[in-house]
Amino acid sequence: MDNNKIIRMENITRVYKVGETEVKALRGVSYSIQQGDLVAIMGPSGSGKSTLMNIIGCLDKPTEGKYFLENQEVSTFDKNKLAHIRNKNIGFVFQNFNLLARTTALENTELPLLYSNVSRKNAKELALQALSSVGLEGRELHRTNQLSGGEMQRVAIARALVNSPSILLADEPTGNLDTKTGKEIIELFGKLNQEKNITVILVTHDPDVSSAAHKRVHLRDGQIEEEEKE
């Protein structure tokens, strides 16, 4: 077994049942990601990239196939274990930021630590560190409605980073941002990938975003159409 492979997927399928009919969102995806990769998963809407992201992020389980995360077969885990994996190993960044409303940047960043055994004092310290690593020093006590889009996405990244996960998983992270701010966010991902050696997976249909990645995977109709490496 190759220990460098942080993610290994073997013949993953995901079938949704909508009433009587079955919808095959993924039809046998096999792919591996190395520790420290910066990967872009691309494809038009309906190609299955969101489904794949949900499975990689342990929000969902494959119908068939095996998914290994850091050599653990998480496709066999129950809901509680998956929640634990999401808490410890994975940091999510969403297109629409998904911050708690009317809550400060600091409290949002602390949120994952509420569900792990971190004392309140340590949690605050870790959250402050995470916020400073995304360049939000001095904005810690601002509420989400007092922040700009770019700042909100930075808070979301800080929240994703706070528990020192091995993987950052970003779903169209620039989708709700203007071009300039989007560029800054992508640069931030690149910087985190280089400096902290965090594996970053960007799910996007935007070529500008994917150009920052070292590897690109194109999905179409639930299957991998093309793999690119630089």
Next chain:
Amino acid sequence: MNLLRTIPVSLRALSRNKMRTFLTALGIIIGVGAVISMISIGQGAKRAVEARFNSMGTNLLFVHAGSRSYRGRHGGGGTYQNLTPDDAKAIQEQADAVKYVSPNVSTRAQVIYGNKNWNTSIQGVGAKYLEIRNWELEDGIFFDENMVKIGAKVCILGSEVNENIFEGADSIGHIIRIKKIPFRVIGVFKSRGESGGWFNRDDMIAIPYTTAQRRITGRTDRIGSIDVSAVSMVRSVEAQEQIEEILRIRHKIAPGAEDDFHIGNMSEIAEGAAESTKILTILLGGIASVSLLVGGIGIMNIMLVSVTERIREIGIRMSVGAREKDILFQFLTEAIVLSVMGGFIGIGVGVGTSKLISHFAGWQTLISAGSIMLAFLFAGSVGIFFGYYPARKASKLDPIEALRYE
């Protein structure tokens, strides 16, 4: 997640919607307040009834002549005078659980003093009547054994009779005529207040039973009833059994045959009254609990709304690693905090209401620690019971759907 850490999260969520939180808690506040004040009224009534019966003496027993059946035909109670002064004497001498015995002869007669006349109840009683009945004199003395023995023509007036005949003037030492026979007034009873209904305890005259037999009824071999006081309340059942045994032997009643007398028992009556006030308490408390239940449904309703409003938040929490259990506890804690907070305020409201009721309506109320605990525990369980369903609903959400929810 540490359970205690859910509390600040819940408090913050509740403080975001203060008006809604207050209105939701109001259901519990009113419910708990109603339970506490209603139970306090019920228990106050019970206390009042008990106090009243205690003043009458709960160790009191009444022996009445029973019914005689003659060739299969039953007469009514007391239709047959079969108690004798010797029965009373035997009870006094043989029953060791008995303290005092008073043979009674009861009748009604016209009383005359000067130009006043009054029709009242004449009670021929024994010398220990005051002790047995736990009554007191306002003035004068009661007749002693010697006066009973000789059949002295002396009498004690009930306060109402005294008021009607003497109109406030001193009555002790004066002579009144009962059925035209002169009696000297030697004492006046303290007013007892009406006991309600059939017998006004202030409208009566007590004379020695021997005098009543000889001068008024004319039957010296019979008495109407016997008042008995047991040595203590605890031994009153024992006293009752002893009296029954003595009288069955004296009246030559065959084993298995019915008694020809009846023994009434004050603690029986007291228990009956206490039982009815207990039912009153349960009834009042039960009605009040319905409002607590309604308050609980209010909590459930608001929690369901709150869960729907916060589906996105639940999704976010799940995506960063909240387990089902964490979400369940978060919402359950909110419901419990709501109901417990409402419970605390409700205790204040309940205690205040009982005080107001006893102040303005003049009812005796009694707030016991038990009723407060009961209401509080009830409020807490209402929170858990009605909070569980919404909390469970929240915890069972699918994180992907929840994150996508608009």
